[in-house]
Amino acid sequence: MSCSPDRGANLARAIEGIREAAKLGARIICLQELFGSVYFCQEENVDWFDAAEPIPGATTEALAAVARECEAVVIGSIFEKRAPGLYHNSAAVLDADGSLLGVYRKMHIPDDPLYYEKYYFTPGDLGFQAFDTRYGRIGVLICWDQWYPEAARLTALKGAEILFYPTAIGWHPAEKAQYGPTQIDSWRTIQRSHAIANGVFVAAPNRVGIERPLTDSPNRPANYQGIEFWGGSFVCDPSGAILSEASRDREEVLVVECDLNRVDETRRNWPFLRDRRIDAYEGLQARYLGAAR
Amino acid sequence: MSCSPDRGANLARAIEGIREAAKLGARIICLQELFGSVYFCQEENVDWFDAAEPIPGATTEALAAVARECEAVVIGSIFEKRAPGLYHNSAAVLDADGSLLGVYRKMHIPDDPLYYEKYYFTPGDLGFQAFDTRYGRIGVLICWDQWYPEAARLTALKGAEILFYPTAIGWHPAEKAQYGPTQIDSWRTIQRSHAIANGVFVAAPNRVGIERPLTDSPNRPANYQGIEFWGGSFVCDPSGAILSEASRDREEVLVVECDLNRVDETRRNWPFLRDRRIDAYEGLQARYLGAAR
Numbered sequence: 313m314s315c316s317p318d319r320g321a322n323l324a325r326a327i328e329g330i331r332e333a334a335k336l337g338a339r340i341i342c343l344q345e346l347f348g349s350v351y352f353c354q355e356e357n358v359d360w361f362d363a364a365e366p367i368p369g370a371t372t373e374a375l376a377a378v379a380r381e382c383e384a385v386v387i388g389s390i391f392e393k394r395a396p397g398l399y400h401n402s403a404a405v406l407d408a409d410g411s412l413l414g415v416y417r418k419m420h421i422p423d424d425p426l427y428y429e430k431y432y433f434t435p436g437d438l439g440f441q442a443f444d445t446r447y448g449r450i451g452v453l454i455c456w457d458q459w460y461p462e463a464a465r466l467t468a469l470k471g472a473e474i475l476f477y478p479t480a481i482g483w484h485p486a487e488k489a490q491y492g493p494t495q496i497d498s499w500r501t502i503q504r505s506h507a508i509a510n511g512v513f514v515a516a517p518n519r520v521g522i523e524r525p526l527t528d529s530p531n532r533p534a535n536y537q538g539i540e541f542w543g544g545s546f547v548c549d550p551s552g553a554i555l556s557e558a559s560r561d562r563e564e565v566l567v568v569e570c571d572l573n574r575v576d577e578t579r580r581n582w583p584f585l586r587d588r589r590i591d592a593y594e595g596l597q598a599r600y601l602g603a604a605r
Numbered sequence: 606m607s608c609s610p611d612r613g614a615n616l617a618r619a620i621e622g623i624r625e626a627a628k629l630g631a632r633i634i635c636l637q638e639l640f641g642s643v644y645f646c647q648e649e650n651v652d653w654f655d656a657a658e659p660i661p662g663a664t665t666e667a668l669a670a671v672a673r674e675c676e677a678v679v680i681g682s683i684f685e686k687r688a689p690g691l692y693h694n695s696a697a698v699l700d701a702d703g704s705l706l707g708v709y710r711k712m713h714i715p716d717d718p719l720y721y722e723k724y725y726f727t728p729g730d731l732g733f734q735a736f737d738t739r740y741g742r743i744g745v746l747i748c749w750d751q752w753y754p755e756a757a758r759l760t761a762l763k764g765a766e767i768l769f770y771p772t773a774i775g776w777h778p779a780e781k782a783q784y785g786p787t788q789i790d791s792w793r794t795i796q797r798s799h800a801i802a803n804g805v806f807v808a809a810p811n812r813v814g815i816e817r818p819l820t821d822s823p824n825r826p827a828n829y830q831g832i833e834f835w836g837g838s839f840v841c842d843p844s845g846a847i848l849s850e851a852s853r854d855r856e857e858v859l860v861v862e863c864d865l866n867r868v869d870e871t872r873r874n875w876p877f878l879r880d881r882r883i884d885a886y887e888g889l890q891a892r893y894l895g896a897a898r
Contacts, residue, residue: 420880439885442895449895459877461754461802466888471895494844498801498875501845505798508791509754551787552794582791584752587713590890592732595759597883602735602742602764 313343313563314521314541315350319363322348323371326388327378329565334382336567339408339447342387344519344545345455345480346401349391351523354539356431364393367415372404380410385445387452389478391432392417401433403454403478408446416441418454419463426484426539429456442470448572455479458499458516462596464506473575475506479518482541496542496560504552511550511579513570518545520561550578606636606856607814607834608643612656615641616664619681620671622858627675629860632701632740635680637812637838638748638773639694642684644816647832649724657686660708665697673703678738680745682771684725685710694726696747696771701739709734711747712756719777719832722749735763741865748772751792751809755889757799766868768799772811775834789835789853797845804872806863810838813854843871 313329315322326347333341346352348371352360365371371390379386385408392402392415401418417436421429440463442451451472457463458477467475481499483492507514524538546557547568558564579585595601606622608615619640626634639645641664645653658664664683672679678701685695685708694711710729714722733756735744744765750756751770760768774792776785800807817831839850840861851857872878888894 419882419885422880424874424876435882440888449898456880459802459875460881461758461798462881462886462889465754466886466894469888469891469894471893471898494846498845501794502798502801505754505795505802508795509752509798552791553787581717582752583717585893587715587749588753588755588892589712589728590892592712593755593759593889595733595762596755596886596889598762599881599883600764600878601759601762605742605764 313347313519315347315519315523317350319349323374327374330378330384330386331382333565333567334384336565338384338567340385340387340445340450340474342476342478342515342517343389344517345389345478346391347389347478347519351480351519351539351541353429353432354426354523356428360432361393361399364391364399366394367392367402367404368412372406372412375404376406376410376412379406379408383408385447385450387476387478389454394434398434399432400436401429401454402436403452405443405445405450405452413443413445414441416452416454418457420456420460422456426536440466440470442467442472448473450474450476452476452478455481458503458506461506461509464510468510468512472512473572474513474515474570475510477503477514477516479516480541481518482539485522485537485540488540492542496544500544500546500554504548504554507548507550508552509584511575511582511584513547513549513575515547515568516545517566518543520559520563550574606640606812608640608812608816610643612642616667620667622856623671623677623679624675626858626860627677629858631677631860633678633680633738633743633767635769635771635808635810636682637810638682638771639684640682640771640812644773644812644832644834646722646725647719647816649721653725654686654692657684657692659687660685660695660697661705665699665705668697669699669703669705672699672701676701678740678743680769680771682747687727691727692725693729694722694747695729696745698736698738698743698745706736706738707734709745709747711750713749713753715749719829733759733763735760735765741766743767743769745769745771748774751796751799754799754802757803761803761805765805766865767806767808767863768803770796770807770809772809773834774811775832778815778830778833781833785835789837793837793839793847797841797847800841800843801845802877804843804868804875804877806840806842806867808840808861810859811836813852813856843867
């Protein structure tokens with residue numbers, strides 16, 4: 313999905329897409345990261361905090377209604393206002409009866425040119441979770457989390473059999489020719505690897521379209537041209553094989569059948585969970601274990 | 606490299622390959638897993654323990670001599686006899702002056718039809734390490750370890766800038782047509798993902814050739830046809846891009862230039878180490894965190 317500055321239109325468009333997906337048989341439906349607005353983290357602008365809302369709130373209520381109507385689980389990524397001065401990049405999980413099953417708050421927060429998320433989002437404090445939905449036990453992680461094997465592993469250890477990664481990632485247009493293909497391949501590869509390492513399905517919905525922020529920011533790089541979100545949403549199976557993949561530049565509703573029996577079947581044949589050396593993983597809680605250099 | 610039942614011939618062939626690699630400019634040279642023998646773990650046969658040897662021992666002395674001669678670091682995977690009844694699947698790191706820099710003992714031990722490693726190898730107790738060689742700080746992990754993001758992460762946190770994975774993996778010939786391409790793609794993908802997640806180079810030398818064990822074993826599956834080792838040795842850069850890849854069925858000496866400045870450069874642009882949530886990773890030391898099902 314692409315987004316416009318009109319937030320009401322984005323929500324309406326998302327609901328339309330949810331209905332279309334449900335009509336095509338979808339049972340668990342995930343929107344891309346921060347689907348309600350343009351990707352405002354391109355700039356540090358204090359006014360954007362006005363776009364945040366509580367959970368539950370207007371957006372989760374709208375999503376709950378369509379979830380109930382379609383009898384589908386809906387995962388919606390929301391700029392959450394938790395308290396004055398305390399904001400999160402969160403995802404709400406609405407069960408197929410419209411009930412708010414839970415919330416995941418993005419744990420790993422990026423900060424790179426045009427992705428100034430540390431300015432807006434307090435790191436999550438709800439940890440890594442799995443949610444027992446009507447149609448399966450799922451996990452939700454958000455965008456930058458997708459680069460962390462620890463996040464995928466912990467969510468799978470909680471019992472999740474599908475990992476969803478609502479995402480907003482794209483190219484700096486000036487870099488696209490040189491680095492674009494490698495960047496998207498790294499992005500696919502790291503997420504496919506989570507499927508392989510954990511024997512789970514992975515679903516990554518990303519946004520499409522070129523976006524520039526509406527206001528000026530002193531933080532912008534000199535060669536600022538906005539972000540071209542690279543789409544390429546995909547679902548892969550527990551062997552990491554891509555089952556279906558969307559285009560780089562068009563909105564699409566991707567409906568993919570995931571046979572959850574494949575999880576146990578895959579893990580029986582590739583029993584990675586059996587052999588983890590949990591007696592030797594303490595160092596994963598360290599920042600670094602080597603000498604300074 | 607492929608192996609024959611003649612262990613002396615395998616060692617001679619390995620030394621010949623090391624000399625050839627060094628002549629082509631190689632500075633750090635890694636042999637495939639258990640290069641000194643056929644892959645005996647296809648059967649559980651007590652006589653194979655006679656093939657184990659101490660470290661240091663005859664094989665590490667031979668590798669040390671060629672390392673000194675070529676002024677190259679040599680990584681050799683060895684069936685290690687540590688004490689009566691205590692054997693490991695190990696890798697010795699010989700520095701470019703021939704000194705024994707250290708030993709890694711395989712931490713994750715597989716056990717699957719035709720890969721009966723738990724019978725032979727005691728799980729390693731030296732943990733995950735990095736070795737300061739003359740030509741760079743490297744890590745060594747062995748085969749099954751390659752499926753564990755924890756192993757790669759811990760080795761990178763120790764400071765390793767290249768991860769070496771001596772490997773012996775192949776197809777069950779009866780499964781190759783149906784599962785072969787997916788299996789090799791999973792194998793490449795998971796290792797490329799370690800490069801991406803950690804911003805390091807990854808080098809995976811695998812064996813080639815079809816091998817059957819020399820004796821009969823009651824453990825063999827009925828449709829036993831041996832293992833066809835799938836080669837495909839490769840080196841990838843810190844973005845996971847494959848720099849060079851060997852064939853599936855021929856012996857090859859792969860010499861690949863790795864500019865270690867790429868490690869810091871990649872990590873500056875993809876600063877994953879900066880944002881790890883070390884306060885939230887304690888669960889990685891658990892076997893499972895969900896409800897039984």
